Amino acid sequence: MTRTTRRRARLAAAALVAVSIALTGCSAASASSDADGGSLTYLDAEIPTSAQVQEAGTWQTRALQQNITDRLLYRNAETGELEPWIADSWTVSPDGLTYTFVIRDGVTYSDGTAVDATSVAKNLNWQSTGDEAKGTTPNAQFPPGLVATPDDATSTVTVVLAAPYAPFLNVLTGWGSGLVADATIDASKEEQSKFVNLIGSGPFVVASETYGKEIVLDRREGYAWAPPSSPNQGEAHLASVTVIPVQEDSVRLGTLKSGEADVIRYVQPSEEQGLVDAGYDIVSKTGVGLSNQWFLRSQAPFLDDVDVRKALLHAIDREQIIETQYTDSWTPATSVLSPGTFGYVDESAKFAYDPDAANRLLDGAGWTERDADGYRTKGGERLTVKTYIDVYDNTAKSLFQQIQNQFKDVGIELSLNELDYSTYWATAFADPEVGALRVGWPHPDPSKGLSEYYSKDGSDLLGLAGSDTTLQSLLDAQNAATDDDTRAAILGQIQDHLIDQAYVVPILNDSQVFVTQHRVKGFSLTDGALPEFYNTSIED
Amino acid sequence: MSNQHPNASAADTRRRQYREYVIRRVAQALLVIALVYTLVFFTLFVLPGDPIENKLTSPLNPLPPSAGEALRAYYHFDLSPIEQFTLTVGRLLHGDLGYSLVSGRAVSDLVAQGFSDTIVLAGVAFVMTIVLSLAIALTAVYAPVRAIRSIAASAPIASISAPSFLIGFVLLAIFSFQLGWVSSVRDQGFVSYVLPALTLALAVNGPLTQVLIQGLRKAADEPFVTVLRAKGTSEVRIALVHVLKNGAIPSITMLALVVGELLAGAVVVEAVFTRTGLGFITFESVRDQDTPVILAVVILISSIYVGINLVTDLVYPVLDPRIVRPGHGRSRRSRLARPAVATAAATGTAVPGGIPTKASVDA
Numbered sequence: 001m002t003r004t005t006r007r008r009a010r011l012a013a014a015a016l017v018a019v020s021i022a023l024t025g026c027s028a029a030s031a032s033s034d035a036d037g038g039s040l041t042y043l044d045a046e047i048p049t050s051a052q053v054q055e056a057g058t059w060q061t062r063a064l065q066q067n068i069t070d071r072l073l074y075r076n077a078e079t080g081e082l083e084p085w086i087a088d089s090w091t092v093s094p095d096g097l098t099y100t101f102v103i104r105d106g107v108t109y110s111d112g113t114a115v116d117a118t119s120v121a122k123n124l125n126w127q128s129t130g131d132e133a134k135g136t137t138p139n140a141q142f143p144p145g146l147v148a149t150p151d152d153a154t155s156t157v158t159v160v161l162a163a164p165y166a167p168f169l170n171v172l173t174g175w176g177s178g179l180v181a182d183a184t185i186d187a188s189k190e191e192q193s194k195f196v197n198l199i200g201s202g203p204f205v206v207a208s209e210t211y212g213k214e215i216v217l218d219r220r221e222g223y224a225w226a227p228p229s230s231p232n233q234g235e236a237h238l239a240s241v242t243v244i245p246v247q248e249d250s251v252r253l254g255t256l257k258s259g260e261a262d263v264i265r266y267v268q269p270s271e272e273q274g275l276v277d278a279g280y281d282i283v284s285k286t287g288v289g290l291s292n293q294w295f296l297r298s299q300a301p302f303l304d305d306v307d308v309r310k311a312l313l314h315a316i317d318r319e320q321i322i323e324t325q326y327t328d329s330w331t332p333a334t335s336v337l338s339p340g341t342f343g344y345v346d347e348s349a350k351f352a353y354d355p356d357a358a359n360r361l362l363d364g365a366g367w368t369e370r371d372a373d374g375y376r377t378k379g380g381e382r383l384t385v386k387t388y389i390d391v392y393d394n395t396a397k398s399l400f401q402q403i404q405n406q407f408k409d410v411g412i413e414l415s416l417n418e419l420d421y422s423t424y425w426a427t428a429f430a431d432p433e434v435g436a437l438r439v440g441w442p443h444p445d446p447s448k449g450l451s452e453y454y455s456k457d458g459s460d461l462l463g464l465a466g467s468d469t470t471l472q473s474l475l476d477a478q479n480a481a482t483d484d485d486t487r488a489a490i491l492g493q494i495q496d497h498l499i500d501q502a503y504v505v506p507i508l509n510d511s512q513v514f515v516t517q518h519r520v521k522g523f524s525l526t527d528g529a530l531p532e533f534y535n536t537s538i539e540d
Numbered sequence: 541m542s543n544q545h546p547n548a549s550a551a552d553t554r555r556r557q558y559r560e561y562v563i564r565r566v567a568q569a570l571l572v573i574a575l576v577y578t579l580v581f582f583t584l585f586v587l588p589g590d591p592i593e594n595k596l597t598s599p600l601n602p603l604p605p606s607a608g609e610a611l612r613a614y615y616h617f618d619l620s621p622i623e624q625f626t627l628t629v630g631r632l633l634h635g636d637l638g639y640s641l642v643s644g645r646a647v648s649d650l651v652a653q654g655f656s657d658t659i660v661l662a663g664v665a666f667v668m669t670i671v672l673s674l675a676i677a678l679t680a681v682y683a684p685v686r687a688i689r690s691i692a693a694s695a696p697i698a699s700i701s702a703p704s705f706l707i708g709f710v711l712l713a714i715f716s717f718q719l720g721w722v723s724s725v726r727d728q729g730f731v732s733y734v735l736p737a738l739t740l741a742l743a744v745n746g747p748l749t750q751v752l753i754q755g756l757r758k759a760a761d762e763p764f765v766t767v768l769r770a771k772g773t774s775e776v777r778i779a780l781v782h783v784l785k786n787g788a789i790p791s792i793t794m795l796a797l798v799v800g801e802l803l804a805g806a807v808v809v810e811a812v813f814t815r816t817g818l819g820f821i822t823f824e825s826v827r828d829q830d831t832p833v834i835l836a837v838v839i840l841i842s843s844i845y846v847g848i849n850l851v852t853d854l855v856y857p858v859l860d861p862r863i864v865r866p867g868h869g870r871s872r873r874s875r876l877a878r879p880a881v882a883t884a885a886a887t888g889t890a891v892p893g894g895i896p897t898k899a900s901v902d903a
Binding site: 047130137192195211259261423 | 560587588589590593594595597607611614615627639642643645646649650653710712713716717718720723724725726727811812814815816820821824826827828829855863
């Protein structure tokens with residue numbers, strides 16, 4: 001290569017860089033001005049992992065499932081009522097064993113196959129049994145022994161259960177109950193893990209996917225089967241949604257502020273007010289289900305005494321926690337369920353912040369001595385409760401530390417321990433010394449959620465193994481209570497009992513916080529606090 | 541040419557020795573990789589928790605015990621550690637790396653995606669590192685103003701102590717958030733590599749620059765510079781050709797280290813710049829204890845490290861054949877021989893390229 005051509009090559013390279021930088025500038029400016037709603041860039045805080053239907057559970061995966069698939073029933077986030085969706089109507093037999101769904105006509109999956117009775121029945125059976133040969137587990141929300149039979153002539157699906165299961169209709173509204181095409185069900189587990197292979201009938205279709213980097217959702221052409229209460233009954237307004245996971249909080253926020261992103265999930269609470277002042281919109285919601293709570297294990301040291309447990313309930317100043325660490329997007333928990341959840345009862349009067357009451361209870365329980373550090377002792381032992389800091393919540397560390405300080409005020413030591421992400425479940429939940437751990441997230445059905453946590457047949461987080469027969473029989477009675485009033489009454493009793501026995505310390509209502517550019521309109525969150533792009537548009 | 545025969549046989553011996561040396565070193569390298577793999581495999585068994593166990597114990601989605609057993613059986617987690625090791629190694633020998641326990645994606649796809657991205661990033665960063673190091677070192681030794689020289693000389697310390705995530709954020713804040721020249725989150729091809737590569741280069745060049753500065757200073761004081769000056773060679777030519785050639789040799793051995801640093805640094809830099817290279821794959825798999833992915837990353841990274849060391853080891857005897865000779869008895873002699881070489885090098889004449897050869901030493 002002669003010197004001149006080399007110089008020319010260098011000039012060409014420089015020009016190329018300059019041009020590409022210029023193009024970048026242009027595309028960033030024009031990205032959201034497509035006709036008809038435009039294209040939206042959404043930054044999630046985590047990496048969507050597996051699209052496999054029965055396994056998906058993370059926030060970032062649910063958000064995608066929510067927009068890609070439709071469900072049989074829709075729960076209106078405003079009213080909490082169940083509405084028709086892919087099922088035009090449904091009936092439940094008086095014994096709670098037979099459900100009949102009439103399937104809406106004319107609905108198709110994005111691969112063109114029909115969402116008919118046969119397909120719906122196949123989905124329900126698959127959800128209930130999984131596919132052992134493929135290593136696919138059953139959907140934990142579905143009742144085992146379910147048999148769904150299609151009748152395409154009448155477009156009905158008849159579901160027969162082995163035992164009554166009152167949470168069933170609520171479960172069918174959940175993100176994990178999205179209907180998928182045969183192509184998805186018949187694929188191998190590994191193929192199902194890819195979002196491009198998640199073939200639903202929802203308002204968006206996965207156009208492309210690069211693992212960890214980007215998932216592009218395109219508007220589903222011809223979509224015309226939104227729930228009847230939806231303001232939009234046609235195709236989505238947005239032509240496309242680009243989902244980019246950005247795990248660094250400051251980069252996500254910086255990208256929003258630079259105008260390159262339209263919606264981001266999660267900002268640190270301390271940033272919220274500044275964003276509101278700068279003209280951004282905060283969209284937040286507490287999903288229906290369980291509140292953010294600490295369960296107390298009565299086999300752990302010192303927690304066998306109900307008065308000690310009750311003292312913990314009264315020792316936490318939730319208002320102070322919200323004031324110092326959180327924002328208006330967050331609220332103190334008022335029960336083991338979050339407000340707006342079916343059967344929710346406000347229990348907050350029973351665990352109001354009352355250090356005097358906490359001190360009285362602890363004195364009465366014999367914890368009258370104090371050691372050099374100011375902690376209560378009895379028989380030479382310090383009153384210590386061991387916990388591990390929740391690894392799934394960015395604000396957990398400062399939250400736990402504040403509770404540690406509040407406990408210290410009444411003479412209780414909260415021993416904080418840290419684990420990394422991969423060892424948290426296996427270590428923290430198996431540690432017999434652990435007195436309290438944080439749980440509590442949105443759930444499509446409160447009965448199922450409470451049973452999963454606290455029944456001897458679920459995770460048995462309280463470690464009671466059914467020894468509290470009142471609690472166990474209440475939890476068991478829920479499934480048969482297909483009558484709403486009866487079930488609401490039982491849920492009320494369960495909430496009473498969990499608080500009266502101080503098995504659970506409600507902390508705050510778990511919120512999902514999103515920030516949007518002011519130009520983003522109609523962005524809303526579902527009953528489960530998931531982002532819904534169907535009604536969203538971008539205005540100039 | 542009467543002594544052609546003894547010379548040829550000496551060359552044969554040398555060639556044979558080199559061949560044995562190569563075989564020995566390659567075998568050692570393979571052994572290291574196998575040992576690292578085995579060690580990591582069994583360490584992962586000792587550590588508590590894995591994605592499947594987490595799935596089963598998580599109160600979010602508790603599975604009935606029967607489903608748990610089926611899931612464990614599907615992933616062969618019901619086998620003993622030794623059986624699993626045999627199975628995994630057997631598959632590995634057939635080129636099957638398995639599937640991620642978290643994302644369900646083929647490990648070969650994940651690693652290929654990560655590697656193809658990081659190799660470009662590391663390549664660009666490598667070039668930037670060399671350019672940066674040369675620029676800083678030449679400034680530190682030859683800048684006309686003393687203040688500039690000392691600032692440049694302290695640059696390596698700043699590089700070593702500045703955390704790369706901080707450098708990354710500052711670059712992002714200026715070029716992406718303020719100027720909007722390049723996207724902070726989208727991949728725009730080659731342009732997107734510039735900032736992360738620069739971040740890596742800024743973070744990694746410290747040790748290399750330091751050695752280069754010392755090498756240049758030392759070379760600049762050698763008598764051959766005086767000789768060259770007396771011959772009327774221009775200062776620029778002395779600096780850029782003669783001093784650089786002689787002074788840069790020690791830092792060449794640092795280059796292998798730089799490659800390692802670039803790969804390690806990629807973990808942080810890729811997180812800041814939202815890139816999905818090998819650093820990202822490594823971070824995610826370790827965070828989730830995603831065994832198949834971790835093992836694949838371990839093989840790849842250990843192969844790269846061992847490979848670079850191997851190349852260094854194999855190239856070095858070509859530069860200095862004394863290394864090949866087995867036995868320790870010779871080492872003393874070669875150490876004794878060195879001053880002679882240094883003198884020869886100092887005159888800037890006898891030794892081609894400034895590197896002692898066996899022939900020149902024996903002479």
